[in-house]
Amino acid sequence: MSEQLAGTLARRRLGVVHLFFFVVAASAPLTVLGGGVTTTFAVTGSKGVPLSFLVLALILGIFAVGYAAMSRHVANAGAFYSYISQGVGRPAGVGGSFVALTAYNAIQIGLYGLFGFIFADFMNTKFDVDVKWWVWSLAAWLLIGLLGMLRVDLNATVLAVLLILEIIATAVFDIVGLSNPAGGSVSMAGWDFGNLFASGVGAVFALGIAAFTGFESGAIYSEEVKDPNHTVARATFLAVLFTGLFYAISAWAMSVVVGPDNVQQAATEAGPGVVFGTLAEQVNTTVSDIAVVLFFTSVFAALLSFHNGVARYLFALGRERVLPQFLGRTSRRTMAPVAGSLTQSVIAIVVLVGFVIAGRDPVLDLFTWLSGVSAVGVVLLMASTSAAVVGFFRTRRGDESVWQGTIAPALATILLTALLITVVVNFNSLLGPETPSYLRWLLPGLIGAAAVIGVLWGAILRSSRPEIYEGIGRTVGQPLAASDETGPEYVPVH
Template identity: 50%
Template sequence: MFFVVAAAGPLFAIAGGVPTNYAVTGNVGVPLSFLLLAPILGLFAVGYAAMSRYITNAGAFYPYVANGVGKSTGAGIAFVTLISYNAIQISIYGLFGWSVSTWLGTLTGSPPPWWLCALVMVLLVGALGVLRVDLNAKVLGVALCLEVAVVAIVDIALFSNPAGGGVSWVPLEPSSLFTTGVGAVFAFSAAAFIGFEGAATYGEETREPSRTVGRATFAAIALTAVLYVVSSLALAVGTGPDVIVTTAAAQGPDLLFNLAGEHLGGTFSDVAYTLFVTGQCAALLSFHNAVARYFFALGREGLLPRSLAKTSKRTGAPVAGSLTQTALALTVVSLFAIAGRDPVTELFTWLGTTASTGVVVIMIAVSLSVIGFFKRRRDAENAWRRWVAPSLAILALSTVLALILLNFDLLLGPAGTFLLRWGLPGLVLVAALAGFLRAEVLRTRDPETYAAIGGPLEDEELAAAKLS
């Protein structure tokens, strides 16, 4: 759970993502979007957790789809996952570069370029990935507890000192959310949850994946949902729902720390900002290692060049996958820097919401795969897990996806063009087609490799025995 929630990055999601959500979408109903998304993700997790008892694979999503819908479809989802996780990981470099540049600017009076800070971090994370430096669960646990404590203290301070003298519940009213830009709000909010589903990528490294994956997933959803709903509401209450959009646009990720300094003092604000930056570091490393594992898994199964399955002889780290992810991050950050793009409203926003679009598509596919997988195993799980919860998840997630696509232009702001409007979400479709076609080629040219897509299933009697 610590690995998963660290990837979701509660403090940087709240301080960085929530103000950007308010500012870019102009929508006051951000807290309600989190409140609605949480049970939808919970429905998804029901089938996801049930399937994790039978499939344990570092590739997580795509083996589920490969075994539930079809191997070629699973390969398509594998490529979508790769695009989405790379996008969310690289997007954080934009926020990190801005955060460190701003911090150094306050210390020296002369902030360095955001892209310089970001590129240094790309190289550092890449080196740690090659060396197989994973943050220890105890370290992550301490860091997570500190982040949650900071968020809780700030929330209490803001609810205790509401703008206008009284707590307003306007951000939780449906009329606040379901207006112009509702799909854009869901895109941002879904991006904040990315990482909750990552427990399955560690399934091969746990003693009891049949129990651990499901428990960690539900715990991650519950914890992050409470934090996001309460904290996004607290920011609106502390600032004033009528001015939260304009204030967030003016102050950006500084909003939370400015409010903390006002009510709790400069020292507390400085400590919170330090945790904000370290939380981004933890998320960058967590997502980097997850992407490296995906490259490794796809290389191992022949969907990508088998050279990507190369591991370090000394550490066992997926060195080829780690280096590939680092090269992609260096390229994208450099392109944004050369083009003079904004690190928060463009790099962080554009790639983060592209990633959330991909993840919603993936969750729909996984829910379909749950139904298909258990259709042939009716006695393995009860009806709620086999098809009821997954079916409800498909309906809800499809609605969210439609809203995101209809409002995607709002996420791009004034810099958006027709090419970006359709090109960024189109990356998801292109990735799916590329993976599907790659598998179809393997079907005819290399049937043995094709047959191995998705990995082996766990013996169903053994899975049932573990569960009991």
């Protein structure tokens, strides 16, 4: 075997720009425009969708204050797992790690359904190649698995190229949409608070928060960034600001070019075709075709970003022996978490094959169901992390202000808890009309089950394997007992 395995991630390879690309690529702007925004308009009929993205960005920005402050003190590829462990308690941290694995695996696997469907449709329409959607999903799965074992900065470069192209395509749509308003005048209905805070506002937020999934993933790479004290914080704030404004403007452009009174019908009938049809009509078919290609490269970029995130969570848990120790291995040549990457690939193929055998729809079932599960999990993680920040700085005050260490994270805990309740109560809005009614509780219940199992496993480790329990969620190099400066240093698994 040409590669030996070690238990250390690559150090000092990612700067703010690299990390920004990982984070925003996970959010996938063109995917959000063509899939998320059109779905929200179609399901809710709300004219206030553009404003909803700004409101959500504000909530997430408040969350990012405490999140960024804690990132300067805790560097662990387990991110939320480590934060919750140090701020709330180790059993809660293990519960958080199980939620994270469930949520990020769900969105990553769900995206295979979306990718396979749109790629199959494109190949059939443009080249008369009629191949089942799952064949293209499997091809993407293989390529993602290979890329996941390469150097992290190479992955960032791939994401950067794909992200820049999709941002350009989305910006072109925004310019075209705002320059060609329905009825001859640009409507400001999208910015009216009365249009947002009306019937269906819960469904708007439930669908909208899914669009931001991935922005919070910066801390997963905290062991690999060039400046642990600043890189994660800066990339996270940039991601929130960029995605919030970009999504809001893009949703506004869609409502303007179609007309606020017609956007629900258009989105229901055409879906992503609202974007590509507008480009074909207002520019030309070549630009529209390029945008379609960038649409599925956008999904591919999100697949790669989430794959890397899951691999690092598995790595952190294996390194600390919360999960089997082999998961903590990395490639000595590329320093990538190869064991975590391969494990994620295995999980993905098992679920994907299960949906194929069951004959489920790749978008209405595989993508939509698992996206909803992920949204619930990520909001729960953010709420728990905000509470953890308050607990962490209550006993470990650094240079952070009261706003950073107490007020902002406390406020974020309240806002995110309210958002979590909204998402769960309105979970049926994420499901198709033909979906069995019991799934509106069963699917989000997967997140609750993961949390409970994780907490119980943490409690079992406390009583049966105390040496492992003491190491849960530490920053790399931190003594086993934070209060014991003479304690043994953490030694990675080899």
